[in-house]
Amino acid sequence: MESELADLVSSEFDRQVKLLTSIKRIGITLATALIVATGGFSYFSNAKQVSRFIGICPTYQQFGTSVHIKGGINRNGDASLRSLLYVASWSALRGNTTCKECYARLKANGKPSKVALIAVANKFVKQAFAVIKTDAPYVDGFVSVRQTK
Template sequence: MTYVGIDVSKATFVVAYSSAKGSETKTFKNTVKGIREFIQTISPKENHCVLEATGNYSMLLVYLLSKAGFVVSMENPLKIKNFARVMLSVVKTDEIDARLIALYGERMQPAPFKLRNDSILLLKQKRTVLRQLKKQLTANTNLEGSLKVLPFIDSKSKKVLEKTIKFLQKQIKEMEEELTSLAEIEYKKQMDLLTSIKGIGATLAAALIIATGGFTYFDNAKQLTRYLGLSPTYQQSGTSVNVKGHINRNGDAHLRSQLYIGAMASLRCNTECKACFERLRSNGKPGKVAIIAVANKLIRQAFAVVTQEKPYVDGYKSAKP
């Protein structure tokens, strides 16, 4: 299997058919036509394509390659960046980056990327638009508040802001309803299982389904916790390095915030989460650390009910010794 390195940008992508210095590279347009031209130059049986995850710019390429039967790996850019440091790379161009990605594939042999199904892609688009609408609403609300402290307010500006805020609130409400509705239609069973956990509502359940592809991207709850950036870190070396641990903060910061809020809500009604929080607090752990631990417990509960296909029973005690 020959690894093909691909460096993707908005308008084009550069392909390195080999990692060897001075080997052939070729540039294609990042369009359907350009991707099809690239596909004609490689073979599904002989080539494994590797590229960095660059958000929406790489999704069309990954989608068409996967549909054409190619093995594709889409890696975290941080992995490629750290690999370049290990290889003592000091020059950065699109061609060199493509060869470096091909070399990364040869040395690291990354796992194939699991293509998201169409419903997950639609849910992700709705979630992205919803988040941007909320950011715009926050910005306009803050602007309206800042104008109110002025000696006098321009009536036209005030009217425009009020209309904009009402429009954004309406759009946000509609998008939230559509997102939840689509999640309940496509993943009704998982939504029912997840919302059976006290502390996880429809919004958080839908967010977990989107992030995990319907709980198909991870083998266990520990992998999901690491992906969401809630894994504790610790640095210790000899007698001079002993850094206090914190969460790794990788992955989706917005979903991490939702889980934090869900963890706080679960303290009122989820027996296991409440017991976990009280135990950690009695052992002297800070409140935020205990909440993070509760968020991890919520993830484990979510993973358990979905994989076992059984609703959550609050306060359940196993019959096993």
Template sequence: MKVVVGIDVSKDWFDIAWKENDRIKTQRFDSTASGINQLMKATPADAIYVMEATGVYHARLAVTLFETERNVAVINPLVIKRYGQMRLSRVKTDTADASLILSYGESVEFMLWKPEPHHIQELKVAQGWLDDLTEDMTRLSNRGHAQSYLVVRSAMVDRQFLRRKEQLKQDITECEAHLEKQVKKHFAELYKLLNSIPSIGSKTATQLIISTGGFTKFISIKQLSAYVGVSPTTYESGSSVRGRGGIAKMGQGRLRQLLYLCSWTARKCNPSCVALYERLQALGKPAKVISIAIAHKLLRQAFAVATKKTAYSPEFA
């Protein structure tokens, strides 16, 4: 019988729950190197340590356990939340959460976790920074649009606005160049293959590689589509509920946005996407539905060239 240690991670400490002689034991440790050592001394060495992916706070604990050859599982927090709702959990404390994670870990089978290579982690950090810079630029552009309607302007605000906008442009350009350089360094062949797809450019190829870990995280296009958030949904029940379907927007918003933008070019230059566009347009499908379908087609093409290690070819697309 497997021994599971459920861990609820906070910023400054983490609570654990595990069973000894069919009784649940709980304990709290500081989120420090000393606290992690105390955890390993207090729990069986062959246990499976199960925790949620809590931003950056779980990372040091998970990596330390992995490096000391402990079994680690990192779970999507939404999965634990839904599991708690299914059990009608009414208590929300750190100790109760650790016990809930323990119960989940005992009830399912899951793949053990291992950290991604350092160059992938570095790329994701840089990509997160680029996302923040892009968000700041959008907010600043919206502010500039609003300022253009003001009757009374502030010269000081205008100067700072222009200075901040130029600095953001420079930072975004530098960050994008860094990402492209690192992707070409570590994934040169894959980057070249993805760019062979008509309408897939350097930004989208770079984002595809970073988001998928170089297409090593998925064994099927269905998994990848769900991760990106372009898989279709159905809302039906019985004979009376016939809701409007859509896509499962639970994945990579930035990558989904880039593929959506690529769909506008793909409908003109990518042969299979052109055919898809013409067919759906003849059926009277809305423009957004057609664009998402083309984005999905582009993702399938990217998955094919990446996994088959073959450049894009119209007859196989």
């Protein structure tokens, strides 16, 4: 069934599959799942909306000014896609430079491993959204420069 779904997605969304698989450590299975779940990223205007839809966006709860509850991810979206992103984040630590730097920075700041891996999965979503919206293949280690007015 996965191969049939991959064939269907690659015939309809061929360009997007090629762009998503240009990101290191994103394979055909994760690319297909991202395209199917997000409608080819056509329903969203920014990466934060995609993260929120999938359910890997961090949430915080605050009541008043003094009571703070420890946050977590919202878990509103597709659980199987979230688990695919989490497992892919393990692999990203070995091959994706940006994700490796993100994980190392968070671990150096004292974050637990699972929290850092969810942040890497969120980074994957941001990379995927950027690649699709700019219609350009992924360049490992690319840093965008903001233009100041």
